[in-house]
Amino acid sequence: MQVINTIAGIKELKRNLKGTVGFVPTMGYLHAGHIALVKQAKAENDISAVSIFVNPTQFGPKEDFKTYPRDINRDLAMLEPYTDIVFIPADKEMYPAGYNTWVEVNEITDVLEGAVRPGHFKGVTTVVNKLFNIVQPDKAYFGQKDAQQAAVIKKMARDLNMPLEVVVCPTIREPDGLAMSSRNTYLTPEMRKGAPVLYQSLQKAKAMIEAGEKTVADIRREMTSMIIKETLATIEYISFADNETLKEIHTIKPPVLISMAVKFGKTRLIDNIVIK
Amino acid sequence: MQVINTIAGIKELKRNLKGTVGFVPTMGYLHAGHIALVKQAKAENDISAVSIFVNPTQFGPKEDFKTYPRDINRDLAMLEPYTDIVFIPADKEMYPAGYNTWVEVNEITDVLEGAVRPGHFKGVTTVVNKLFNIVQPDKAYFGQKDAQQAAVIKKMARDLNMPLEVVVCPTIREPDGLAMSSRNTYLTPEMRKGAPVLYQSLQKAKAMIEAGEKTVADIRREMTSMIIKETLATIEYISFADNETLKEIHTIKPPVLISMAVKFGKTRLIDNIVIK
Numbered sequence: 001m002q003v004i005n006t007i008a009g010i011k012e013l014k015r016n017l018k019g020t021v022g023f024v025p026t027m028g029y030l031h032a033g034h035i036a037l038v039k040q041a042k043a044e045n046d047i048s049a050v051s052i053f054v055n056p057t058q059f060g061p062k063e064d065f066k067t068y069p070r071d072i073n074r075d076l077a078m079l080e081p082y083t084d085i086v087f088i089p090a091d092k093e094m095y096p097a098g099y100n101t102w103v104e105v106n107e108i109t110d111v112l113e114g115a116v117r118p119g120h121f122k123g124v125t126t127v128v129n130k131l132f133n134i135v136q137p138d139k140a141y142f143g144q145k146d147a148q149q150a151a152v153i154k155k156m157a158r159d160l161n162m163p164l165e166v167v168v169c170p171t172i173r174e175p176d177g178l179a180m181s182s183r184n185t186y187l188t189p190e191m192r193k194g195a196p197v198l199y200q201s202l203q204k205a206k207a208m209i210e211a212g213e214k215t216v217a218d219i220r221r222e223m224t225s226m227i228i229k230e231t232l233a234t235i236e237y238i239s240f241a242d243n244e245t246l247k248e249i250h251t252i253k254p255p256v257l258i259s260m261a262v263k264f265g266k267t268r269l270i271d272n273i274v275i276k
Numbered sequence: 277m278q279v280i281n282t283i284a285g286i287k288e289l290k291r292n293l294k295g296t297v298g299f300v301p302t303m304g305y306l307h308a309g310h311i312a313l314v315k316q317a318k319a320e321n322d323i324s325a326v327s328i329f330v331n332p333t334q335f336g337p338k339e340d341f342k343t344y345p346r347d348i349n350r351d352l353a354m355l356e357p358y359t360d361i362v363f364i365p366a367d368k369e370m371y372p373a374g375y376n377t378w379v380e381v382n383e384i385t386d387v388l389e390g391a392v393r394p395g396h397f398k399g400v401t402t403v404v405n406k407l408f409n410i411v412q413p414d415k416a417y418f419g420q421k422d423a424q425q426a427a428v429i430k431k432m433a434r435d436l437n438m439p440l441e442v443v444v445c446p447t448i449r450e451p452d453g454l455a456m457s458s459r460n461t462y463l464t465p466e467m468r469k470g471a472p473v474l475y476q477s478l479q480k481a482k483a484m485i486e487a488g489e490k491t492v493a494d495i496r497r498e499m500t501s502m503i504i505k506e507t508l509a510t511i512e513y514i515s516f517a518d519n520e521t522l523k524e525i526h527t528i529k530p531p532v533l534i535s536m537a538v539k540f541g542k543t544r545l546i547d548n549i550v551i552k
Binding site: 125129159163 | 283289368375376377378379380381383384401405406409410412431432435436437438439
């Protein structure tokens with residue numbers, strides 16, 4: 001496993017490499033969800049590459065950029081068995097003085113996470129575009145947990161004709177159903193105990209739809225009443241949307257993305273399922 | 277020379293190609309300025325590629341997109357001796373239904389041409405980013421005549437870490453000094469006769485600076501009085517700027533970009549020189 005901190009270092013290394021590259025961009029503080037992506041990248045390509053970069057431009061001014069959890073040594077130990085190249089740039093390597101270019105996907109970034117976190121996806125698409133250009137992978141791997149992010153990155157890559165394939169991999173969950181996330185570390189033990197309610201409510205929605213329910217308002221009401229029983233939980237949104245356009249729907253017509261953001265104290269958790 | 281109309285066609289062709297690629301993006305209606313770029317692309321690379329695409333997204337709603345001169349057969353005949361690959365996509369190939377991703381360079385796009393043509397450079401950077409991703413050249417060639425465009429594209433490629441080199445080539449001029457431009461065809465014979473005043477005024481500025489003049493206001497006054505003697509000419513701007521940041525200066529301190537836009541009737545001509 002080679003650890004590289006500069007863009008020039010990656011480009012130099014790539015010049016002498018042969019074979020396909022599978023790439024997993026991360027913000028570090030890795031969990032089993034990331035490792036599943038890396039394993040798949042390694043299985044499907046000759047070389048696996050991972051980046052660790054807490055991207056400042058995708059955090060809002062009141063968000064948790066400074067406190068976002070970081071532990072590079074732990075990350076490297078977790079990556080070691082599956083990873084050939086790790087890219088860990090400094091902020092100034094990615095955004096030198098005078099940096100001024102932005103990549104933006106419109107419309108599907110206005111809803112859900114984009115509505116609550118203005119500018120977030122502009123930061124995401126910009127940094128991912130840069131990382132794609134630096135690493136030049138054949139395939140790049142993202143988790144379904146960040147469903148909108150995956151859709152936005154797929155759209156960017158397709159619209160800009162980027163020469164790679166974006167692969168979206170299933171959400172990895174704790175045994176009790178909570179989706180793996182670096183931000184789970186923010187939860188107090190009491191919050192952590194209630195957090196599986198997100199997935200439970202998604203499973204409830206799935207069961208209702210399988211039983212023939214078509215009215216989104218009725219399903220959302222059931223989900224809401226489940227979640228508000230957790231007294232520490234505050235619902236930010238529960239969305240039923242077309243899985244590609246992310247436009248809200250009122251009657252179930254697969255494929256449907258059911259997604260949600262729920263706050264426990266200051267910690268926002270997101271989760272989703274796709275009904276096919 | 278292979279003529280290809282689809283993105284898939286270019287990607288397929290590239291898979292089987294070996295060697296370096298030099299790329300010249302154009303809007304067609306070629307002149308000796310374009311051909312000089314293609315010759316240089318061919319001289320410096322194994323393969324020369326040219327695109328012909330009148331990009332709708334870089335024209336304002338009141339600009340000349342519909343009337344922009346087009347003559348593909350003439351273009352192909354001019355390219356044939358120097359060109360290996362010509363890419364001529366339809367509008368819908370580049371911007372299919374639902375297209376929604378934009379690449380934007382801020383700040384240096386707010387001045388000069390960008391100030392007069394809002395949204396112009398957003399269209400330019402987006403289409404050039406796409407073309408770079410489609411053709412994946414080693415080097416891309418642009419003319420110094422569009423000095424701000426060249427600076428903006430260099431900035432985009434550098435900021436986004438695009439894996440190629442942007443090469444800027446000297447302006448090619450008619451014998452009387454008029455910079456070659458596809459839009460010169462709009463000029464009436466009378467306007468055409470007066471059009472060399474742009475270059476003459478730039479040469480005057482250069483001579484004044486070489487003689488020790490440092491005050492921009494004095495040089496601009498001389499240039500203005502030369503140009504307004506052409507009764508068909510209307511000055512849009514005469515700019516003295518830092519050649520990299522494009523910030524206006526008031527005292528000559530090389531490298532200086534002296535650039536101008538002058539209208540003859542509805543036809544805007546631009547020209548520039550760099551004082552090193």
